[in-house]
Amino acid sequence: MARTTTRAFFVLQSPTMSTGFVELHCHSTASDGTLTPTQVVELAKRSNLTALALTDHDTVAGVGEAASAAMSLGINFIPGIEISAEYPSPGTMHILGYGVDPENPKLKRLTEELIAGRDNRNPRIVAKLNEMGVAVTMKEWEDEAKGSVLGRPHLAAILYRKGYVSSIKQAFDKYIGQGAPAYFDKERLTPRQAIERIRESGGVPVLAHPFQLRTTNDGELQRVVKDLLDLGLVGLEVIHSDHDATLVEKYTQLAKRLGLITTGGSDFHGSNKPNIELGVARGRRVPREFYDRLVEKHQALQGRSSKMQPTP
Ligand code: AMP
Ligand code: ZN
Ligand code: FE
Ligand code: FE
Numbered sequence: 001m002a003r004t005t006t007r008a009f010f011v012l013q014s015p016t017m018s019t020g021f022v023e024l025h026c027h028s029t030a031s032d033g034t035l036t037p038t039q040v041v042e043l044a045k046r047s048n049l050t051a052l053a054l055t056d057h058d059t060v061a062g063v064g065e066a067a068s069a070a071m072s073l074g075i076n077f078i079p080g081i082e083i084s085a086e087y088p089s090p091g092t093m094h095i096l097g098y099g100v101d102p103e104n105p106k107l108k109r110l111t112e113e114l115i116a117g118r119d120n121r122n123p124r125i126v127a128k129l130n131e132m133g134v135a136v137t138m139k140e141w142e143d144e145a146k147g148s149v150l151g152r153p154h155l156a157a158i159l160y161r162k163g164y165v166s167s168i169k170q171a172f173d174k175y176i177g178q179g180a181p182a183y184f185d186k187e188r189l190t191p192r193q194a195i196e197r198i199r200e201s202g203g204v205p206v207l208a209h210p211f212q213l214r215t216t217n218d219g220e221l222q223r224v225v226k227d228l229l230d231l232g233l234v235g236l237e238v239i240h241s242d243h244d245a246t247l248v249e250k251y252t253q254l255a256k257r258l259g260l261i262t263t264g265g266s267d268f269h270g271s272n273k274p275n276i277e278l279g280v281a282r283g284r285r286v287p288r289e290f291y292d293r294l295v296e297k298h299q300a301l302q303g304r305s306s307k308m309q310p311t312p
Helices: 037-046 063-073 105-131 138-145 152-161 168-176 191-200 218-230 245-258 288-302
Strands: 021-023 049-054 076-085 093-098 204-207 235-239 261-264
Touching: 021 288, 037 049, 037 063, 049 063, 049 288, 063 076, 076 105, 076 191, 076 288, 093 191, 105 138, 105 152, 105 168, 105 191, 138 152, 152 168, 191 204, 191 218, 204 288, 218 245, 235 245, 235 288, 245 261, 261 288
Parallel strands: 021 049, 049 076, 204 235, 235 261
Antiparallel strands: 076 093, 093 204
């Protein structure tokens, strides 16, 4: 993957040029997406997006390459990461970190810790699958991931290719999804740790897809989000492929009530999630304004960052 200096991470345009639509939640081959960081940026350009954040699970390995591509194609870019925090089943809590500094030693320590959590989990999944008569090895999983963070979608792709299942979805339902026999949880950070680590790595913490918390009523949702706010949460992802119009409205109101900024993205994974198009979440696009507010917030938290530079 192309290396670039941190200086290239932000390509800011003057706010008056801020128009159109953006994508603030997507995955590349650095985690479990199927397009390389460069290909994601190229697709963003073809889709007429004016800014992009790359938010791979547990890693910033793709952001250098994406930043370079964004720079040469003339679209704005902010690095990101997505972290899974401890949360009671059947819900899941994912925290996005925007504007993290890839060269921050604390971020490096954080990503190493997150990968170690996977390294502990993954062989247990494979052992269980073997026990169930499914012939798959860690080596095959590693080969499938091609040096990226090993995710269950890679494993699902192997099971599909080998004919154990007829779809990726079936691989999760039958074997490796939550509640299935070969599901094992990875060690996670607490929400407090996730938020603190993102903040100390120079990032803006945002609660991803609140729908996936699976809260059962508005009071519970508000309590969970308010607790996160007290821990240093800054934003709420209101637009997402899991959110219909009613939810977008509900989360927007909640963000407004609590003084959180709003973000949005499709959660694009390439052909690992074939129904999701980059920049489009249930037919809805993400306004440019979300990116501008996010960058503003990042600057405010950093003080005047030396990493900001105008578009050449
Ligand atoms: P991991 O980070 O290795 O635990 O894998 C998480 C990834 O698996 C995320 O991209 C999820 O969207 C995907 N995933 C989890 N459950 C399912 C499911 N039931 N069907 C399809 N993808 C899933
Ligand atoms: Zn993913
Ligand atoms: Fe997520
Ligand atoms: Fe995601």
